[in-house]
Amino acid sequence: MGEKLLMKGNEVIAEAAIRAGCRHYFGYPITPQTEIAHYMAKKMPEVDGTFVQAESEIAAINMVYGAASAGARVLTSSSSPGISLKQEGISYIAGAELPAVVVNIVRCGPGLGGILPAQCDYFQAVKGGGHGDYKMVVLAPCSVQELYEMTVEAFNISDKYRILTMIMGDGILGQMMEAVEFKDKEDIISPDKNWATTGTQMKREHNVVTSIFINPEVLENHNHKLQEKYALITENEIKVETYNCENADIIVAAFGTVARIIKNVIKMAEKEGIKVGLIRPITLWPFPERAFQKYADVPKAFLTVELNAGQMLEDVKLAVNGKKPVHFYGRMGGMLPTQQEILDKIKDILK
Amino acid sequence: MATVFKRPHALIDVPLHYCPGCTHGIVHRLIAEVIDELGIEGKTVGISPVGCTYNNYDYFNCDMVQAAHGRAPAVGTGVKRVNPDNIVFTYQGDGDLAAIGTAEIVHAATRGENITTIFVNNAIYGMTSGQMAPTTLMNQVTTTSPYGRKPEIHGFPIKVCEMLSTLDGAVFVERVSTHDIKNIMSAKKAIKKAFQVQMANKGFAIVEVLSACPTNWGLNPLEALKWIQDNMVPFYPLGNFKGKDLEV
Amino acid sequence: MMAQQEIIIAGFGGQGILSAGRLLAYAGMLDNKHVSWLPSYGPEMRGGTANCHVTISDEPVGSPILNSSTALVVMNGPSLDKFESMVVSGGMIITDSSLVERDIKRADIDLFEIPATKIASDMGNLTYANIILLGKLIARTNVVSKENFEEALKKVLPEKKHYMIPEEMKALELGMNY
Ligand SMILES: Cc1ncc(C[n+]2csc(CCOP(=O)(O)OP(=O)(O)O)c2C)c(N)n1
Ligand code: SF4
Ligand SMILES: [Mg+2]
Numbered sequence: 001m002g003e004k005l006l007m008k009g010n011e012v013i014a015e016a017a018i019r020a021g022c023r024h025y026f027g028y029p030i031t032p033q034t035e036i037a038h039y040m041a042k043k044m045p046e047v048d049g050t051f052v053q054a055e056s057e058i059a060a061i062n063m064v065y066g067a068a069s070a071g072a073r074v075l076t077s078s079s080s081p082g083i084s085l086k087q088e089g090i091s092y093i094a095g096a097e098l099p100a101v102v103v104n105i106v107r108c109g110p111g112l113g114g115i116l117p118a119q120c121d122y123f124q125a126v127k128g129g130g131h132g133d134y135k136m137v138v139l140a141p142c143s144v145q146e147l148y149e150m151t152v153e154a155f156n157i158s159d160k161y162r163i164l165t166m167i168m169g170d171g172i173l174g175q176m177m178e179a180v181e182f183k184d185k186e187d188i189i190s191p192d193k194n195w196a197t198t199g200t201q202m203k204r205e206h207n208v209v210t211s212i213f214i215n216p217e218v219l220e221n222h223n224h225k226l227q228e229k230y231a232l233i234t235e236n237e238i239k240v241e242t243y244n245c246e247n248a249d250i251i252v253a254a255f256g257t258v259a260r261i262i263k264n265v266i267k268m269a270e271k272e273g274i275k276v277g278l279i280r281p282i283t284l285w286p287f288p289e290r291a292f293q294k295y296a297d298v299p300k301a302f303l304t305v306e307l308n309a310g311q312m313l314e315d316v317k318l319a320v321n322g323k324k325p326v327h328f329y330g331r332m333g334g335m336l337p338t339q340q341e342i343l344d345k346i347k348d349i350l351k
Numbered sequence: 352m353a354t355v356f357k358r359p360h361a362l363i364d365v366p367l368h369y370c371p372g373c374t375h376g377i378v379h380r381l382i383a384e385v386i387d388e389l390g391i392e393g394k395t396v397g398i399s400p401v402g403c404t405y406n407n408y409d410y411f412n413c414d415m416v417q418a419a420h421g422r423a424p425a426v427g428t429g430v431k432r433v434n435p436d437n438i439v440f441t442y443q444g445d446g447d448l449a450a451i452g453t454a455e456i457v458h459a460a461t462r463g464e465n466i467t468t469i470f471v472n473n474a475i476y477g478m479t480s481g482q483m484a485p486t487t488l489m490n491q492v493t494t495t496s497p498y499g500r501k502p503e504i505h506g507f508p509i510k511v512c513e514m515l516s517t518l519d520g521a522v523f524v525e526r527v528s529t530h531d532i533k534n535i536m537s538a539k540k541a542i543k544k545a546f547q548v549q550m551a552n553k554g555f556a557i558v559e560v561l562s563a564c565p566t567n568w569g570l571n572p573l574e575a576l577k578w579i580q581d582n583m584v585p586f587y588p589l590g591n592f593k594g595k596d597l598e599v
Numbered sequence: 600m601m602a603q604q605e606i607i608i609a610g611f612g613g614q615g616i617l618s619a620g621r622l623l624a625y626a627g628m629l630d631n632k633h634v635s636w637l638p639s640y641g642p643e644m645r646g647g648t649a650n651c652h653v654t655i656s657d658e659p660v661g662s663p664i665l666n667s668s669t670a671l672v673v674m675n676g677p678s679l680d681k682f683e684s685m686v687v688s689g690g691m692i693i694t695d696s697s698l699v700e701r702d703i704k705r706a707d708i709d710l711f712e713i714p715a716t717k718i719a720s721d722m723g724n725l726t727y728a729n730i731i732l733l734g735k736l737i738a739r740t741n742v743v744s745k746e747n748f749e750e751a752l753k754k755v756l757p758e759k760k761h762y763m764i765p766e767e768m769k770a771l772e773l774g775m776n777y
Contacts, residue, residue: 006625006634006754028451029479029495032640037482041495053483053495053505056421056451081420112401112417115640176663177621177636179628257662264661338666 010035016151023049033105061089071196077103091130095211099158116334240288248277292319372572402444421452424459463520481567523594609650610674734774
């Protein structure tokens with residue numbers, strides 16, 4: 001490990017991408033993630049990379065489509081309204097099986113909404129915000145150190161499976177500074193991208209990157225192949241943190257920054273003799289169902305806490321599968337639940 | 352003299368939230384004065400952009416619609432097609448109009464959409480803290496062109512008036528500035544004519560207003576006005592590009 | 600120091616509010632503590648107020664957003680209005696009394712009023728006011744060590760401003776001893 005640095009989450013994402021070998025960034029400014037672009041604008045020229053400020057998020061994601069076709073590690077980042085504009089391109093990237101990384105530093109919606117922290121894009125990310133039967137890997141870090149590690153990991157997962165990986169954070173993670181320790185060298189996988197459109201040099205058959213398959217049999221086969229890939233990722237790539245779950249009175253499900261608040265609640269509850277567990281999905285897709293199944297018999301109830309009206313809640317309910325009641329507590333509009341609020345909710349449930 | 356400082360009725364009596372020395376406020380005032388003078392407040396509908404002026408619906412007394420980033424000309428088209436008797440204007444910054452909204456403005460203009468666009472060019476993204484805009488000048492340092500705008504990396508600034516005046520549907524095109532009183536007076540004249548063009552059903556009208564963003568230019572208000580004069584005006588020549596003699 | 604210090608620093612944009620917090624967090628990290636720094640962000644800061652939340656702890660930091668604070672450093676009246684009630688009983692408030700005019704309502708906290716802007720102006724550089732206030736905070740809480748505060752200055756200030764560090768440290772001492 002190298003020196004400990006105090007850095008902003010957004011800047012760490014950019015630095016991590018560069019360390020992961022990403023030399024191409026395309027983006028359009030939007031709060032609260034713009035520091036990623038500022039950092040890339042400064043640093044990319046120093047490492048012979050390219051930074052392009054696109055004229056829109058639609059253009060940026062299509063630049064990503066092009067750069068990924070050409071075999072490069074490529075990044076774009078935005079926040080909710082901009083991610084909505086990227087959905088068309090995301091669907092095409094999924095269809096064409098291109099590896100790429102997209103960062104969404106979520107803000108509250110709908111519409112222009114506000115710029116404060118939210119988790120209201122959960123459905124959009126894990127259920128498919130664009131058209132078609134596709135999935136992308138969605139990582140939900142909860143600290144600046146994790147932003148670093150998961151950004152590097154996102155590039156590896158993308159290259160390994162030829163899939164789009166999204167890193168989903170919020171304004172707290174993007175804007176906060178915490179200590180981060182970079183490794184001297186990253187573990188980078190580099191599969192042969194023999195499918196990339198780099199020019200035949202008259203030495204091979206031409207490569208084609210496309211998402212259109214007019215023949216229904218061919219398209220059905222293509223879809224089957226995608227589904228097999230998604231099944232394989234579900235088998236291999238699930239990440240989850242479980243904390244304090246053995247003998248818990250209640251298990252809270254929370255991801256991202258909310259999970260940090262829950263850890264404080266766990267300490268508060270302990271003082272009052274209540275044992276609270278935490279299941280923190282780190283991959284939102286694939287969803288860590290088994291962690292919930294494993295502990296389904298332990299607590300009296302589950303409680304999902306989110307910065308939205310109850311989105312991951314649906315996946316938690318599916319995973320718990322009726323074995324225990326699943327309650328919900330959420331705040332919206334950029335408001336955050338206080339520890340006390342959550343503890344009160346817990347006591348209310350356990351009453 | 353007293354009447355000169357009277358707040359136009361079309362401008363609501365609340366303090367504006369813009370930075371000291373920002374000329375968005377002046378442009379708001381000119382539009383409001385024109386609306387008053389033409390007596391059209393009751394049938395005017397303004398379209399607010401995404402940019403520092405996203406909430407100018409709090410400032411204009413006429414009906415207002417807030418649009419997605421860059422889409423104001425499309426939203427304005429919808430409003431105008433439903434009620435052609437309304438006077439519809441869009442208020443847009445350079446990022447809004449000349450980057451993400453390029454398609455919408457070009458097509459509103461080429462359709463000859465009978466609306467009025469006030470395009471406030473401050474050569475920067477104000478709202479999101481000073482990124483390069485399509486209109487950022489060569490060598491200008493911004494948060495996303497930290498080494499200055501370079502043609503081989505960033506390409507060249509867009510001259511919106513010159514570009515739109517090639518389109519048959521755009522009938523009135525003029526560039527004005529806010530850096531001194533004389534220019535502000537001409538700006539008002541152009542804005543008034545751009546509304547009159549619409550009232551006479553002549554087609555699409557746009558006024559580009561060179562404007563100051565002292566905050567993101569890193570200058571004080573006076574230096575910023577001088578910067579418009581010394582740097583923007585030579586690159587973005589002032590004057591009428593089209594429709595000077597249009598009967599309205 | 601206490602196992603966990605939760606500090607809110609607040610004032611106008613341009614007073615070095617965010618960088619004061621950053622220095623503190625950096626020094627805390629160099630002291631091998633767990634730290635977080637979270638600024639207010641976005642257009643609401645235009646010409647208006649700025650604040651940051653800093654947590655320095657013996658344990659990993661939970662939420663970086665503070666619902667209450669052990670110490671409040673304020674450099675204008677509106678910020679005092681906004682944050683005064685968030686200080687825990689027995690906590691501390693440090694005000695720049697050159698700029699904060701009203702009296703504190705709380706009686707259950709330790710109050711330190713320091714005319715930091717005036718002192719900084721006497722030193723010939725208004726930008727030291729935030730450091731003077733931090734001096735008092737550090738003297739009273741030992742939240743970070745003086746040595747590592749100096750190290751933090753080296754890390755946070757760009758090289759070309761390193762010549763200012765001796766003056767910054769002098770400002771810190773003035774605050775510590777006020
Ligand atoms: C789809 C989308 N992308 C990005 C943004 C973020 N955004 C808000 S304002 C703005 C640019 C504003 O610049 P400009 O149009 O020049 O207006 P100014 O603030 O300079 O007046 C951007 C990129 C957004 N709100 N929506
Ligand atoms: S940032 Fe610039 S454009 Fe926005 S209000 Fe301030 S001076 Fe005006
Ligand atoms: Mg602008």
